[in-house]
Amino acid sequence: MSTSNKRLRAGPPADVQEAFRATVYDHGVPEMAAKIGTPTGTLYNKCNLNETSPHKPSLSDAVLVQVVSGDTRIVEAMAFTLGGTFLKLPTVDGVSDAALMEMLCQIRIEDGHFHLELQKALRDKKFSKDEFAKIKSEAMQYVTAILEATKRIEGLVDD
Incomplete structure (x- = not known):
């Protein structure tokens, strides 16, 4: 779900881990795993909110998932957690x-x-x-x- 051109949009998940899970699941775990070069099982583990193993998403995982998907819910949840908000800046190069x-x-x-x-x-x-x-x-x-x-x-x- 891209943030572009959405006037009425539900807020981001308040929890960063949930935002990661929702983003990956919404874009398909096997598909996302293939795109980011991670074994599917490992990505499932990283998405598991109850996972106790070291298989948690890293900051680079979060950035890569967002770049590949175009979905900014993870950074939105991070900003919310820190008391802020995320705004995607437009590209305005070459504007007359x-x-x-x-x-x-x-x-x-x-x-x-x-x-x-x-x-x-x-x-x-x-x-x-x-x-x-x-x-x-x-x-x-x-x-x-x-x-x-x-x-x-x-x-x-x-x-």
């Missing part, structure tokens, strides 16, 4: 000046989406889990728009 202006406009659009969801939630003076999920999703889109524009502006810096 007109596209930069569009990015700057997108910041305002995302700002509006965020505040609209906040306003809707405030109408009844309480927040449901669904309302909070929408607000959080819009906040992430807002922050991402700012980071996209900032990354593009960085490309304009003369050395």
Whole structure:
């Protein structure tokens, strides 16, 4: 499950080991094992939440699984565990000046989406889990728009 273009997305697993297991299982253990060059049985052991042997996923296993799958749940769970959040930065190389202006406009659009969801939630003076999920999703889109524009502006810096 890729994070791209998801407005309403369930949060990542709060446990990093569970995120590893879910990512590998969702992409198929035998298939993932073949892609990362690990024996299938070893990968099953690394995914086992109750495993007591030394067969636990390493940091390099986690990175490789995410690179191969394009699935960022593991790093999302790590960020959550550390009290943060993960944002995938877009590639903005070669973006024209007109596209930069569009990015700057997108910041305002995302700002509006965020505040609209906040306003809707405030109408009844309480927040449901669904309302909070929408607000959080819009906040992430807002922050991402700012980071996209900032990354593009960085490309304009003369050395």
